[in-house]
Amino acid sequence: MNQLPKAYEPADIEKKWYPLWENRGYFHSDPNSGKPPYSIVIPPPNVTGILTLGHVLNNTLQDILIRYYRMRGYEVCWFPGTDHAGIATESKVDKYLRAEEKICRDDLGREEFIRRVWQWKEQYGGKIIRQLRTLGCSCDWQRERFTMDEGLSDAVRKVFVELYRKGYIYRGQRIINYCPVAKTALSDEEVIYKDVAGKFWHFRYPLADGSGKYLVVATTRPETMFGDTAVAVNPSDERYRELIGKEVMLPLCNRPIPIVGDEHADPAKGSGCVKITPAHDPNDFQVGLRHHLKVINVMNADASLNASVPAEFVGLDRYAARDLVVRRMEELGLLEKVEDIRHAVGYSERGDVPIETIVSSQWFCRMKELAAPAVEAVESGRIKFHPERWAKTYFHWMENIQDWCISRQIWWGHRIPAWYNDANGEVYVGMEPPTAPGQWRQETDVLDTWFSSWLWPFSIMGWPQKTVELEKFYPTNALVTGPDIIFFWVARMIMAGCEFMKEIPFRDVYFTSIIRDDKGRKLSKSLGNSPDPLDVIATYGADALRFSIIYIAPVGMDIQYSNDKCELGRNFANKLWNACRFRQLQGPVSENYLSLPPVTELSSDEQWMLAKLDFAVESSAKAIEQFRFHSAAHDIYELVWSTFCDWFIEAEKQPLRGDAGERARALRVLDYALDRILRILHAFMPFITEELAHAMGFLEDDQSIMFAQYPEKSGLTFDEGAVKLVDGKFELVRQGRALKANCSIPDGKKVSFYLKAHDARTAEFLKAEQGSIAGLLNAERLEIGTDEYDPAAKGAAPSLLGELGTIYLPLAGVIDVEAEKAKLNAQRTDLAGKIAGASARLSNEKFVSKAPEAVVTEARRQLEEMRSKLERVETLLRSFV
């Protein structure tokens, strides 16, 4: 066994263990094992993606669950993989080709472009998957999948065909969101609304009867006026009732359009007249349907104006057209006024440009029927959300669910399995191309990326084939993801699971916090405030990053992250390292550390330690099972640093210097505790715990802490009184140190203390602990008694009162009497106030009669205690006179 270096250096250790784990197949699961299953599917990162702090948090949490349940004896499987991310990848590769080869998508043509994307994917894709290994994630890499793998593509086609045959999937002409950069339709969820400054133009539309009268209509989108096919007024609006059925002359086009009566027009808004552009506005589209209006699309795919508009506007970009329309209207004296407004404008999620709403022929999926069982699954509690409140968001969306626009006019993705026969107008939809004779032309559109993602929990396990993986691991246990994709992904997976598997895809959904910088800003490349996790790992270590991010993650709120917060985890790792180093310097591991001697043979300190350890074993396990990771991390941190290192190791330095029996027992308890601490911690800090478990001799070379059993409680029953006495003992030690510090005595200088116990039984305990207390105080001499101690007789002595007694620091002649008196007076005032409060409460008849018995008894006990404390303070004060 090599001696541990003085400081923990994570780099080499992390590099050593991960390949070893992976090569030994530790991450690979056996669906045929008899163990109970525990499974998670990874939220598949984009194949173009690189590791961000969001991924670090998300995947650390999943790894904690996986490692925890593995140690609990489950057959765990964490299914990893990546998403083809249609639009994102297509534009990324397009950019790459433009930069590297000065060619673009359209130069290559569909087939060649797709070939090049695959090529790019093989070469650069999936980087994030390699980075997850650096973080220590114990994914079953042999089961890694990609959403465009053959099997997963089968699943997509099968689902499409099934839903088509069921009548849920249909092709229709409707208003959709359109991104002029990606030149494709988008779903409602891919539109981000931003509040921006804009203008509200009020135009005069002259009546067609030549009377010179006009109607005023207002718009934020002047360039779409060429698509106007009516002006609507409310039928109940007296001002315009007479005009319904008449026509206005659409300026610039000089095309007459009807005035229709429709409830959509709100008499209270503006002039009460509203222009109707069915091709470019969802509401107007509905009005158009009601009145059988013409639908005139005025835009090309890139959002420039098309040939349906007057010649001087054709080909103009939408914003150039807007300016020109306004100018021409003004010239015609038809611009009534312009208002500045702030309004929400839809932006394309990927392209970050304003989207267009246009009428277009697309494929849709009807969602209402699919939503019903998915709502029920969450309502009934079969699926639980953590934090629970996200269920409200989910219900709200599900109850108002709209049909899903699933077709995309791009090339990278699952091509829609539909074929058209132009000769007879027939449409064929099937898993395989049509075999019927005739000229068949396949649909050129591909499916929305999420149309494969929503099948992920079962397509990754081989569906539609019947596989042992599905049999064993579906439904999965937990899903860990961000609340930002609750609609995109979580809701749809639940729907798909219910529809195609007739079974929910997961039981618990844990929504992670969003990570921000230390100023509360979102992390983004453009702000340059997005740290590279690999740099952080290189600086602090993967364990440190993992532990820190869990430790600082507030419950259900955003995380304020900065790299220096990783010092917490690094320091913690180093503390643990040195605790083990201390133990190692004491000699080889105890033979029998896996068990404990009977309680009666343990010192009170040891009982104290083991009682705290038992508590932490239980509380941290419960916290993990309830998805309170942050609380588990805090419990363990406290256990290791404060309980084990600050107090227990320090206290055990005495028995370690004792006789052989005492020393052996101390070593055995230290080993027992350390072994368990490492196992509790392993899920959080996999590398250092594996290293230490081996270095300490807890494991053989061919073993791994990954499969060590998660600790159970010791099974011993500790004397509660004894544990409390130790708490009191440590309090006295703390007070003794405080006395020394208050008198400005350097730690290194040895002084004598006098300890007066409150009663004979306590005195007996303290006497038994005399050596221990003296050691912890680094005291020259420590006297213990119950007899009356007269500080004046030995010179004025500063003192402090604890639960068990009073500790004195006799300093003949050297202490500041006035300062001492001031301190005691402050203590007296404090106690008197509290006693007044407590006795007031106790003399309140209502409190005594209504509060639970235990609370009243406890209050009485405390009052008594404070009174006797006060008495002692006053005695001391008198002694100074």
Place this chain on the structure above:
RNA sequence: GGGCGUAUAGCUCAGUUGGUUAGAGCGCUACGUUGACAUCGUAGAGGUCGCAGAUUCGAGUUCUGCUACGCCCACCA
């Protein structure tokens, strides 16, 4: 417009079903290398728990209203 969240120490946050004297980490101050650890130790300063009411013997904790900040959904001709 509808919904959700947050407000506790200088900063970031804990605080379980109401029950004594509200905690931690970082930062700050003082002292300190006693053979695990200066990535450390010891001690200390620092809080009328956003505001106003209500319920209760008792409220950081429950209820109502308000203020501030943040997020989501919808609408905006």
